[in-house]
Amino acid sequence: xxxxxxxxxxxxxxxxxxxxxxxxxxxxxxxxxxxxxxxxxxxxxxxxxxxxxxxxxxxxxxxxxxxxxxxxxxxxxxxxxxxxxxxxxxxxxxxxxxxxxxxxxxxxxxxxxx
Amino acid sequence: xxxxxxxxxxxxxxxxxxxxxxxxxxxxxxxxxxxxxxxxxxxxxxxxxxxxxxxxxxxxxxxxxxxxxxxxxxxxxxxxxxxxxxxxxxxxxxxxxxxxxxxxxxxxxxxxxxxxxxxxxxxxxxxxxxxxxxxxxxxxxxxxxxxxxxxxxxxxxxxxxxxxxxxxxxxxxxxxxxxxxxxxxxxxxxxxxxxxxxxxxxxxxxxxxxxxxxxxxxxxxxxxxxxxxxxxxxxxxxxxxxxxxxxxxxxxxxxxxxxxxxxxxxxxxxxxxxxxxxxxxxxxxxxxxxxxxxxxxxxxxxxxxxxxxxxxxxxxxxxxxxxxxxxxxxxxxxxxxxxxxxxxxxxxxxxxxxxxxxxxxxxxxxxxxxxxxxxxxx
Numbered sequence: 001x002x003x004x005x006x007x008x009x010x011x012x013x014x015x016x017x018x019x020x021x022x023x024x025x026x027x028x029x030x031x032x033x034x035x036x037x038x039x040x041x042x043x044x045x046x047x048x049x050x051x052x053x054x055x056x057x058x059x060x061x062x063x064x065x066x067x068x069x070x071x072x073x074x075x076x077x078x079x080x081x082x083x084x085x086x087x088x089x090x091x092x093x094x095x096x097x098x099x100x101x102x103x104x105x106x107x108x109x110x111x112x113x114x
Numbered sequence: 115x116x117x118x119x120x121x122x123x124x125x126x127x128x129x130x131x132x133x134x135x136x137x138x139x140x141x142x143x144x145x146x147x148x149x150x151x152x153x154x155x156x157x158x159x160x161x162x163x164x165x166x167x168x169x170x171x172x173x174x175x176x177x178x179x180x181x182x183x184x185x186x187x188x189x190x191x192x193x194x195x196x197x198x199x200x201x202x203x204x205x206x207x208x209x210x211x212x213x214x215x216x217x218x219x220x221x222x223x224x225x226x227x228x229x230x231x232x233x234x235x236x237x238x239x240x241x242x243x244x245x246x247x248x249x250x251x252x253x254x255x256x257x258x259x260x261x262x263x264x265x266x267x268x269x270x271x272x273x274x275x276x277x278x279x280x281x282x283x284x285x286x287x288x289x290x291x292x293x294x295x296x297x298x299x300x301x302x303x304x305x306x307x308x309x310x311x312x313x314x315x316x317x318x319x320x321x322x323x324x325x326x327x328x329x330x331x332x333x334x335x336x337x338x339x340x341x342x343x344x345x346x347x348x349x350x351x352x353x354x355x356x357x358x359x360x361x362x363x364x365x366x367x368x369x370x371x372x373x374x375x376x377x378x379x380x381x382x383x384x385x386x387x388x389x390x391x392x393x394x395x396x397x398x399x400x401x402x403x404x405x406x407x408x409x410x411x412x413x414x415x416x417x418x419x420x421x422x423x424x425x426x427x428x429x430x431x432x433x434x435x436x437x438x439x440x441x442x443x444x445x446x447x448x449x450x451x452x453x454x455x456x457x458x459x460x461x462x463x464x465x466x467x468x469x470x471x472x473x474x475x476x477x478x479x480x481x482x483x484x485x486x487x488x489x490x491x492x
Contacts, residue, residue: 027147028143029160038163039163040162040164040166041163042163043167047137047167057139067150068146068149071140071147
C-alpha cells in the first residue's frame, strides 16, 4: 500500500518559490509577490509547512535601523526532498507559481480523491 | 486610508497577543512585513490578511478548548447523575446496594481527586493538546460513569442476573481507602525519605498496596485503576503517541461492537468468550501494527525499533482496556474483561509492535487535513 500526498496549488506554489533558492532565507512579502498569494493565504500555508518541519522560520538577526526585524523562511533538508517530490508529482500548471498579483485558483489536483 | 491602516496595525498587534506563544510570532511576522508593502490598499489588504490569520488560528485553538470543556461538563453531569441515581432508585433498605453506591462514589471520587493528587507531577493532566487525547479522555471517563450507571440500574432490578454486590462491610471499605492512600503516596514518600533507594523497591510498596486493594474490593480498585489509566494515557506526559491512542481506541470499539451484535443470537453464546478473547487479541495486534508503523523515524534504527515496540504495546493496552470497558458496560457479566482485556491487549499489541518493528523505514510525506492545504489519500 503506497501513500501519496498531494498539496494544494497554493502550497505547491509556495514550495516552488522556496525550492527555487533553497539555501536563501526568504521573507513573506517576497514570497507573496512571487506566488501571487495574499497574506491571508500565504501565512496559513507557511504555518502548516513550519508545523510539519518542511519550512524553518526565524527572525532576522540584529536590529535593523528604521524598520522591524523580518521573519524569514527557507526549506529544511527534509522539506527540500518533500518539495522536490511533490513538485515532480504535481501536474505542470499547478506546480508553476502563479503570476504576480494573481493567486492560483484553489482547486484540487488531478488524481486526488473526491 | 493611513488612519485605517494604522487602526488595522493596532488591531493586529492586540490580536497577536491573544494567540498562544507558538502562534504569536506569525501574526507579528505579518505586522513586521507590512512596512515593506506599498502604502495604501496593498498594505491595508496585507494587514487584513494578518487579522484573518489571527482569527483563524485563534478560532482553531478556542474551538478545541471549548469542545473539550463542554465534554468535561457532560462527563461531570453523567457522574453526578450516577451518584444521584444510586440514591434515588436503589432499594434503600437493601444492604447490598450500599456496596454499589460505594463503588459509584469511588469511581466519581477518582475522577475528581486523581488529577488534583498528581497535579504537580502532571501524571494525570492536563490533557495533551490533541484531538485524539481529548476524545479518548472524554470517552473513557464517560464510559467509567456509564459503568456506574449500569451498576445502579442493576441494583434497581436486584435478583436479575449474576450480579450480586455482596453485603456492605464498613471495615473492608475503610481498609480499601487506606490501601488506596498507601498506593498513591508510598512511592513519593519513599523517594523523599530514601532518595538513593532502588526504583523497583520504591514501586514494590504501592504495587503491593494496590494488589491488596484489588483483592479486598476488586471493582473499586478497577474503577480507580481505569480512571488513573485514562488520565495518565492522555496527559501531556503520557508516553503513548496520539496515533497509538487513536489506533487503540478504534480497535477497542471495533472489538466490542461485533460481540454486542453476536450476543443477541443465542446460538453464538457458547463461543462468545472464546470469540471475545480472539477478537481482542487480533484487534489489539492490528492496533499495535498501526501504531508502530506510524512512529516517525528518529534516524537511529535501534531507537526507532524500541519506539515502535513501545507504541505497539501501548496501543494494544488501550485497545484491550477500551474493549473491556465497553463490553462491561454492555453486559455486566463481562466484568472479567476489565482485567483480561488490558492483558490480552498488551499481548496482542506487543506482538503487533514486534511485527512492525523491523518494517523498513519509509519516508512520511507531510500531510494534513486542515484548511484543504494538503490532501492525503491511500
